Amino acid sequence: MIKGLYEAHLPVRNLQQSIAFYEGLGLSLDHIVNDRLAFLWIVKEESWLGLWVADQVELDYHPSIRHIAFQVELEALTDAVNWLTAHGYTPRKAFGFEPTEPFVIALAHHAHAKIHFNDPDGNSLEFICPVANPHRITGTMYWSDWLRINAQAEGETDETSDHL
Secondary structure, eight states, rough: OOOOOOOEEEEEOOHHHHHHHHHHHTTTEEEETTTTTTEEEEEETEEEEEEEOOOOGGGGTTTSEEEEEOOOOHHHHHHHHHHHHHOOOOOOEEEOOOOOOEEEEEEEEEEEEEEEOOOTOEEEEEEEEEEOOOOOOOOOEEEHHHHHHHHHHHHHHHHHHHOO
């Protein structure tokens, strides 16, 4: 029945400023309703973001009400800190990780690499990418540590297979 997420919504103070912010991330404006609501395509004809001018923008942050995660390709994610900074966005600390590089949250059955930042209204945004976890590594770590641990696990796997 469900095929995916079609839309999500965020509260904003200044519609034009927010439209420009999200267009800078690569979203494209589809339409504006009564100067209070804008719909921008995340992926054209697949998913979009609604930005609502609201008095409730000042709500305390909680990820269940003011958070959007945009899936990106791994290559883009590994350069996300540089890309965000070069385009005038500010990566932020999340889950105890400084925004120096993406970090990975890994469970035995899957893992995701991510970096966080905020929009002008303090809504929490992230770029996220699933990553393969063939060695069933668990934990939370910087991307560089993830690569090192996986390389070590590969070496152990190669050595083990050589001795079989």
